[in-house]
Amino acid sequence: MEIAEVVMNPVRQRIFQYFLLHEAGTVKELKRALPDVPNASLYRHIKVLAEHSILTVVGENRIRGTVESVYQLNKEALATEDEGGNAVQMSLLSICASFARYFAGDDVDPKRDMLLLTNCTLLLTDEEFSGFLSEINEIALKYMKAEANESSKMRQITLISAPTNEQR
Template identity: 40%
Template sequence: MERGVLMASNALNSLLNPVRMNILQLFLENETETVKRIAEELPDLPPASLYRHVNKLVEDEIIEVCAEYKIRGTVEKVYRLKNDPSLHFYAFAMTLLRDFDKYLQNKDYDLVQDRIDFQSYALYLSDQECDELVQTLRETLHKMADTKSGGGERRLRKFSFAVIPGDEKGK
């Protein structure tokens, strides 16, 4: 098996762990993290388990040490998500799965009433048409993102999309 395929497989298996997915979420929100900051965000995670999960993420080449600082005789490591497109996509997909799983934990969920929708469209677009579509979506989403909750009927809704070239045969 090629090294890149093996790395991607290890990374995916590592990210399927719910604790490591929670840790990864922090890296998606902040460019860098320390074990101390992760512990503050995940207070129910015992320190030994936290270190084990962080080390596994390093071992599977999902995160890397980007800085080290001496603090009172110990070394504090600063970590960041590795710059690997497959990891970023896995994180994106896993975030969607985690959010949907959280939604399904609510016993009274109603897909129609809650306006749950997920679709995949196969579109034949030139590069220019694709750029225009993405720009229109971004402008619309940025306009909507500027709205405040304001109570009432408004509720938080997450909108995610990915643009990926398709396989003409398999679409």
């Protein structure tokens, strides 16, 4: 399994997101953060992430004769060279597959589900674009840290930046 396949799984993306927000965590803490994920699935996904060195064990908690592992995101494992763009292509295919599954469903209602697709072209310097990305990151982190409640719905947001073919 290639790194793109490992990370592009929706549950593993949520685990990955948890560790982006938290320095470290245990399976027990992940269960509280992802209550809709069955225990067996959660353990299986953590195992996959650990086998691919995306999560590493950084500590242990001894609790009544058992050992609870403390995991941390291994950011170095994700800093891979991808000159051929395979990871990006896998990500785009995963997004397309997600939309295809949605539209193939029986209860499709883009208005009710607040489906959003927007595209714009920005004319910014690298410094301005970096500032733009920082602002978006701050907003995303604010909402990623929000506690879920009974009326919360899971929504996936993807931001893709690509150069245009036009020369300026």
